[in-house]
Amino acid sequence: MTTRRSFLRSAALAAPATLAAPAIVRAQSPIRWRFQTYAGAALGEQVTKPIIDYINAASNGEMEVELYYADQIVPTGELFQALQRGTIDGVHSDDDSMASPTPLRVFGGYFPFATKHILDVPVLFNQYGLAEIWDEEYSKVGVKWLSAAGQDPCNFNTTKEITSVADLEGLRLYTFPTAGRFLSRFGVVPVNIPYEDAEVAVQTGELDGMAWSGITEDYTVGWADVTDYFLTNNISGAWIGSFFVNQERWAELPDHLKQLVMAAIEAGHTYRNQWYWGGEARLRATGDKLALRTVPAAEWAEVENAAKEFWNEIAQEGEVHERIVSIFREYNETINQAGPPYTF
Numbered sequence: 319m320t321t322r323r324s325f326l327r328s329a330a331l332a333a334p335a336t337l338a339a340p341a342i343v344r345a346q347s348p349i350r351w352r353f354q355t356y357a358g359a360a361l362g363e364q365v366t367k368p369i370i371d372y373i374n375a376a377s378n379g380e381m382e383v384e385l386y387y388a389d390q391i392v393p394t395g396e397l398f399q400a401l402q403r404g405t406i407d408g409v410h411s412d413d414d415s416m417a418s419p420t421p422l423r424v425f426g427g428y429f430p431f432a433t434k435h436i437l438d439v440p441v442l443f444n445q446y447g448l449a450e451i452w453d454e455e456y457s458k459v460g461v462k463w464l465s466a467a468g469q470d471p472c473n474f475n476t477t478k479e480i481t482s483v484a485d486l487e488g489l490r491l492y493t494f495p496t497a498g499r500f501l502s503r504f505g506v507v508p509v510n511i512p513y514e515d516a517e518v519a520v521q522t523g524e525l526d527g528m529a530w531s532g533i534t535e536d537y538t539v540g541w542a543d544v545t546d547y548f549l550t551n552n553i554s555g556a557w558i559g560s561f562f563v564n565q566e567r568w569a570e571l572p573d574h575l576k577q578l579v580m581a582a583i584e585a586g587h588t589y590r591n592q593w594y595w596g597g598e599a600r601l602r603a604t605g606d607k608l609a610l611r612t613v614p615a616a617e618w619a620e621v622e623n624a625a626k627e628f629w630n631e632i633a634q635e636g637e638v639h640e641r642i643v644s645i646f647r648e649y650n651e652t653i654n655q656a657g658p659p660y661t662f
Contacts (some may be wrong), residue, residue, distance in 0.1 A: 348379055349575070351407035351567065354386040356394050356415050356559070358514050360539045362387045365469065366410045368589050369561075372582035381575055383408070388513040402460050407567045412559040414494050420455040421638040426558055427494035428472040430625040432646045434555035434653065434661060436591055439468030446645050452560065455638065462568040464580065467587040468556035470594045472497060474549040475536045476527030477520065480611055483620055492516045493529040497553060500628050501529060504621065520544040529553070534597030537605060548608035551618045553625070 355366035362385070370385045392400045397416035400406045409416065413426025425432070433439060443449040443466050456463040474480060476489065487505030491498075498508025509525055517540050519525040527545050528536075532552075536542040561583050568576070602610060633643040653660035 348377070348382045349571065351381070351383045351563075352386065352391065352405075353383050353408040353410070354391050354397060354400075354406050355388065355409070356397070356411040356513070357388055358539060359387045361535055364538065364593055365590055366586075369410075369582045369586035372585055373579060376578055376582070377575065380572075381578075394513065398461070401562055401564055404564050404566065406564070408561070408563045410559065410561050412494070412557060414496050419459060421636050422452060422455050422642075424496050424632055424635075424639070425642055426496075426560070428497045428554035428557060429646070430497070430500045430553050430628055431622055432554060432650075433468065433558070436468040436470070436556045436594055438649070438653075439466060439556050439558050440587070442645065442649055446649055448642070448645060451638065451641065456562065457565075460565045462563045462565045464561040464563060465583050465587070466558060466560040467590065469559060469590055470532030470534055470557060470598065471552040472529060472554040472557070473532055473552045474527060474529045474547075475531075475533070475541055475545040475608060476547050476549070477545050478526055479547050480549045480613065482613055483617055489526045490524070491527055491529045492519065492525055497529055500553065500625065503624055503628075517541060517544055531557075532594065532598050533601045533605065533608065534594050536608060537597075537601055542605070542607040546609060547611050548602075550602070550610055550612045551621075553621065 353366075353370060355362045357365050367385060370383050373381060373383050386406075388394055391406055394411065394415050395417045397406070397409050397411050398418050401409050401416075411426075413420070413423045415427060417423065418426065433442070443452070448466070452463045452466065472494075474491070476491075478485070478489065480486065480489075483504060486501065488507065489505070490507045490509050491501070492511060493501065493506075493508050495508075495510070498506070498510075502508060506529070509519070511519055511524075516525065516528060516530075520527060520541070521544050527547075528541055531541075533542075533548055536545070536548065542548075563579075571579070629643050629646065633640045
């Protein structure tokens with residue numbers, strides 16, 4: 319008969335063989351994604367590549383993401399369509415530049431005077447309900463929205479000096495569709511060309527400059543080498559951009575890799591926050607390529623007041639538009655009551 323003591327002895331001898339068995343069977347080949355950013359190579363090095371590097375380094379060989387910069391696979395204006403049909407698996411862009419077919423398009427990039435600082439964007443998404451709206455709208459069109467963040471403000475870098483609102487008249491500027499729609503009220507001529515062609519277009523005289531970024535990008539991508547002036551007034555305090563993936567590819571991803579992708583994106587947001595915030599101050603203070611110019615606040619108020627009219631027009635375009643504009647109004651009322659440092 320088997321005694322209790324002999325049974326325990328036999329179990330103890332068998333245990334090592336059981337523990338030695340492999341607990342995890344790794345896939346034979348990694349999951350491969352193609353990812354395109356709105357940014358050119360010089361800017362993409364700072365705003366998108368850190369996220370891709372994080373995923374590739376931390377996935378333990380289970381996932382490999384290949385990064386492409388602006389227009390390398392498809393033109394930026396075709397990013398959404400390419401993402402929807404699976405030509406590209408992931409995208410970093412604003413809704414406006416990638417021609418989103420949702421009502422959110424007009425709010426991506428630089429919606430005039432919706433924000434004052436880079437941290438306004440995550441607050442609007444995480445505390446004021448924009449995340450739920452973005453998730454709902456993109457779910458309707460077969461794309462998975464993952465996360466949004468702020469970047470730099472929308473200032474002007476030009477070959478011509480701007481010291482008054484009247485100086486905007488006739489300027490040919492590379493800018494975002496919605497920003498261009500707004501600026502055309504002041505005589506600006508918006509020009510839509512591939513991102514990497516903008517620098518040459520200034521040199522050839524096709525452009526007078528850009529209303530695209532803050533001063534950090536101007537120095538990083540070479541625009542400070544071909545323009546002369548930087549206007550400290552802006553039409554928006556922060557770019558609103560997001561990370562998107564093909565809905566089917568996201569559904570196929572194991573949960574632990576989904577968590578890894580989200581961790582990489584959040585880490586990237588933190589990196590960009592300090593990179594832009596520090597760069598804007600340092601280059602205004604010590605940069606030697608662009609001469610700073612400022613339109614007096616009392617005069618620039620004309621532009622800010624025009625934005626209020628613009629908001630009213632946009633709110634009338636649909637129910638989703640009205641919801642988002644009401645959120646912007648609520649948030650701006652809050653920060654205006656709070657005062658500095660939330661307002662200038």
